[in-house]
Amino acid sequence: MSLDKDQVQHIATLARLELSEKEYAESVDKLSRIVDFVDQLSQADTSGVVPMAHPLDAAQRLRPDTVTETDERDRFQQNAAAVSHGLYLVPKVIE
Amino acid sequence: MDLYDKTLTELAAGLRDGDFTSVELTSALLERIKARDAQLNAFITVTDELALAAAERADAAREAGEGGPLNGLPIIHKDIFCTRDVKTSCGSKMLDNFISPYDATVVARLSDAGAVVLGKTNMDEFAMGSSNETSFYGPVKNPWNLDCTPGGSSGGSAAAVAARFGPAATGTDTGGSIRQPAALTGTVGIKPTYGRVSRYGMIAFASSLDQAGVITRTAEDAALLLGVMSGFDARDSTSIEEPVPDYVAELGDSIKGLRVGIVRQHFDAGLDAECGSKVKAAIAVLESLGATTVEVDLPNIDLSVPTYYVVAPAECSSNLSRFDGVRFGYRAEDAVDLLDHYCRSRGEGFGDEVKRRIMTGTYVLSAGYYDAYYLKAQQVRQLIADDFKKAFADVDVIAGPTTPTPAFRLGDKVDDPITMYLNDIYTIGANLAGLPGISVPCGFVDDLPIGLHLVGSHFAESTLLRCAHQYQQHTDWHTRCPEEFR
Numbered sequence: 001m002s003l004d005k006d007q008v009q010h011i012a013t014l015a016r017l018e019l020s021e022k023e024y025a026e027s028v029d030k031l032s033r034i035v036d037f038v039d040q041l042s043q044a045d046t047s048g049v050v051p052m053a054h055p056l057d058a059a060q061r062l063r064p065d066t067v068t069e070t071d072e073r074d075r076f077q078q079n080a081a082a083v084s085h086g087l088y089l090v091p092k093v094i095e
Numbered sequence: 096m097d098l099y100d101k102t103l104t105e106l107a108a109g110l111r112d113g114d115f116t117s118v119e120l121t122s123a124l125l126e127r128i129k130a131r132d133a134q135l136n137a138f139i140t141v142t143d144e145l146a147l148a149a150a151e152r153a154d155a156a157r158e159a160g161e162g163g164p165l166n167g168l169p170i171i172h173k174d175i176f177c178t179r180d181v182k183t184s185c186g187s188k189m190l191d192n193f194i195s196p197y198d199a200t201v202v203a204r205l206s207d208a209g210a211v212v213l214g215k216t217n218m219d220e221f222a223m224g225s226s227n228e229t230s231f232y233g234p235v236k237n238p239w240n241l242d243c244t245p246g247g248s249s250g251g252s253a254a255a256v257a258a259r260f261g262p263a264a265t266g267t268d269t270g271g272s273i274r275q276p277a278a279l280t281g282t283v284g285i286k287p288t289y290g291r292v293s294r295y296g297m298i299a300f301a302s303s304l305d306q307a308g309v310i311t312r313t314a315e316d317a318a319l320l321l322g323v324m325s326g327f328d329a330r331d332s333t334s335i336e337e338p339v340p341d342y343v344a345e346l347g348d349s350i351k352g353l354r355v356g357i358v359r360q361h362f363d364a365g366l367d368a369e370c371g372s373k374v375k376a377a378i379a380v381l382e383s384l385g386a387t388t389v390e391v392d393l394p395n396i397d398l399s400v401p402t403y404y405v406v407a408p409a410e411c412s413s414n415l416s417r418f419d420g421v422r423f424g425y426r427a428e429d430a431v432d433l434l435d436h437y438c439r440s441r442g443e444g445f446g447d448e449v450k451r452r453i454m455t456g457t458y459v460l461s462a463g464y465y466d467a468y469y470l471k472a473q474q475v476r477q478l479i480a481d482d483f484k485k486a487f488a489d490v491d492v493i494a495g496p497t498t499p500t501p502a503f504r505l506g507d508k509v510d511d512p513i514t515m516y517l518n519d520i521y522t523i524g525a526n527l528a529g530l531p532g533i534s535v536p537c538g539f540v541d542d543l544p545i546g547l548h549l550v551g552s553h554f555a556e557s558t559l560l561r562c563a564h565q566y567q568q569h570t571d572w573h574t575r576c577p578e579e580f581r
Contacts, residue, residue, distance in 0.1 A: 003458075007458075008454070011454045011457050011458050011461070012454060013438075014457050014461060015412060015441075015450075015453050015454055015457040016416075016419075016434075016437040016438050016441050017438060017441050017442050017445070017450055017453065017454065018435075018438035018439050018441070018442030018443075019442060019450070023447070023450070026447075027450075027451065027454065030451060030512055031451065031454060031455060031458070033511075033512065033513055034404060034451070034455050034512055034513070035455075035458070037400075037401055037404065037513050037516075038401040038404050038405050038459075038468065038472075039401075040398065040401050041398060041401050041402065041405065041468070041471050041472060041475055042467070042471070044395065044398055044471075044474075044475050044478065046471060046474035046475060046478065049474040049475075049477050049478060050474075050477060051470050051473030051474045051476075051477060052473045052474075052476045052477040052480060053473075054303070054333070055289045055303065055480065055527070055528055055529025056288075056289060056290060056335065056529050056553060058290065058333065058335060060332055060333075061329075061332060063329070072196065075196045076196055076422075076423075077422075078194070078196070079192075079193055079194060079196070079422070079423035079424075080421065080422050080423060081420070081421075081426040082426070088421050088422055090421055090433055090436060091430045091431065091432050091433050091435070091436050092432070093432070093433050
C-alpha cells in the first residue's frame with residue numbers, strides 16, 4: 001500500500017470529508033491503487049518542458065471593472081437551508 | 096414513420112411543412128418517455144409542463160412567421176446544465192434539492208433558438224464515472240441490452256437518444272463522457288474544441304478539460320445544434336473568440352483527399368479484436384470515399400490516462416470545495432461546529448467515487464507532492480499536446496476506436512477504479528490537448544453497438560462533422576433501433 005490510514009485521514013481532513021470506518025478501509029486500498037497507477041508518470045522525461053497552462057495557449061481576458069449583475073440575493077437564498085435577514089446561517093463559530 | 100423515429104432535421108422539415116405541430120410532437124415524446132423510461136432510468140426530471148408551454152409558444156411563433164432555427168424542436172439536457180426554475184442535481188445527493196436560479200449559456204442559446212426542453216437526464220455523479228453507476232439516482236441501462244451500462248458520464252443522454260425518447264441531448268465530456276456513451280449506445284457524440292462552447296452554468300468537474308457537446312443519431316443533427324450552441328460568451332473566462340462556421344452547409348463536401356491518421360497504439364493488445372476489425376472496416380469506407388490513410392505516432396499517448404487522473408482530480412478537488420452546505424446543496428443536521436458542519440455535509444452529500452476523486456486531487460496538490468504529481472502531469476500533458484500538433488501537420492483527422500470493448504455489464508467494473516478508468520483510454524488524449532472529437536456508430540459486436548472515433552485539430556469541428564456525415568451517407572448503423580424500443 002502506498003498510502004496508510006494516517007495519510008488518508010490527513011487527506012480527508014484537508015478535503016473536509018467525514019468518512020466512516022468502512023470508507024477509510026476502502027479508501028486506503030483504492031487510493032493506493034490510484035496513486036500507484038499515476039506513479040508511472042515519473043518515468044516520463046520532462047526535463048525542460050513548460051507545464052501546460054491552457055490547452056490553446058490562450059490568456060485570460062480582462063474586462064472593465066463595471067457593475068454588470070443585478071442584486072438577486074433573495075432568489076439565490078431560496079436554495080439555502082438556513083438564512084435570516086439576508087444572511088446565511090452556520091453553526092456557532094465563536095463562543 | 097413514427098415521429099419518435101425521425102431525426103431533428105426531419106422533424107424540422109415536418110414542422111415547417113405543417114405535417115404536425117410542436118405540441119403534437121412534444122406530447123408524443125413525453126408520453127413515450129413516461130411509458131418507457133422505467134426500463135432505462137435515463138431521466139432524473141421530466142419537464143412536461145414547461146415543455147408543453149414552450150411548444151405552444153413555438154407553434155404560435157411559427158403561425159406568425161417567426162421563430163428561431165430550432166423552433167419547436169425537442170431537446171433533452173444532461174442534468175449538469177443549470178436550467179432556470181428546474182431541479183439541477185448533477186446526479187448527486189448534494190444537489191438533490193437544488194433549483195437553479197439561472198440558465199446555463201448552452202440552455203439559454205438552445206431555448207432562444209426555439210428548442211423545447213423535454214427534461215434532464217441521469218448521469219454519473221458530478222460527471223465522474225464511465226458507466227452511470229455512480230449516480231445518486233441509480234444506474235442508467237443500455238437500451239441495446241438492459242443488463243449493460245450505456246457508458247458515462249452522459250449515459251442518460253445517450254440512452255435517451257438511442258431509445259428514441261428524443262432526437263438529441265446535450266452532454267459534457269471531460270475524458271470521454273460524450274463520446275464513450277455515444278459509442279456504447281450506437282449514437283453520434285461530439286466534443287468540440289476546448290473553449291468552443293461556453294461552460295457558464297455547466298457544473299464544473301475539471302475546468303481545463305470540461306467541454307459541452309451533443310448526442311444525436313446523425314452528424315447532420317449534431318451540426319445543426321452545435322452551430323447554435325457554439326460561440327464566444329463573456330461569462331466563461333476560457334471561451335474563445337473565434338467565428339462559428341456554418342457546420343450544416345459544409346456537410347455535403349466530399350472527403351476526397353482527406354488525410355486520415357492511424358495511431359498504432361490504438362490498435363494494440365488492449366483493443367477487443369472484433370472491435371478492431373469493425374473499426375478498420377469503417378476506415379476502409381472512408382478510403383473508398385477518397386480519403387487516404389497515414390500511420391502517425393503519438394509517443395506519449397500511453398501516459399494520457401495517468402496524466403488525466405492527476406489533472407482531473409486536482410481540479411475537481413478545487414471545484415467541489417464550493418459545496419459547503421451553507422449557500423446551497425445538502426446540509427447535515429445538528430452539526431456541533433463549523434468544521435463538523437463542513438465535514439458531515441460533504442461526507443454525507445457526496446458519493447464514493449466523488450469522494451475518492453476529491454481525495455486523490457487533494458493528495459496530489461498537497462504540500463510535498465505538488466511537484467511530483469501535479470506539475471509533472473501538466474508537463475506530460477504538454478508533451479501529449481505537442482505529439483498531436485506534430486501529427487496534425489501530416490493528417491486532417493486521426494481515426495480509431497472510441498472504446499476498447501462494447502458495453503460491459505452493470506456491476507462488472509465498479510470495484511476496480513483503474514479498470515473503469517481505462518475505458519477512456521482512446522478518448523482522454525483529445526481532452527488533454529483541447530481537441531475536438533466525435534464518435535460515430537460503425538457496427539455491432541455481440542449485438543452491441545461500437546463507435547468510430549475521429550479527432551481533429553483545434554476548431555476542426557467542420558471536418559469531423561463532414562467526415563462523419565459522409566460516412567453515414569454510405570452506412571446505415573445509425574438507423575438501427577434497439578428491438579425493445581421499436
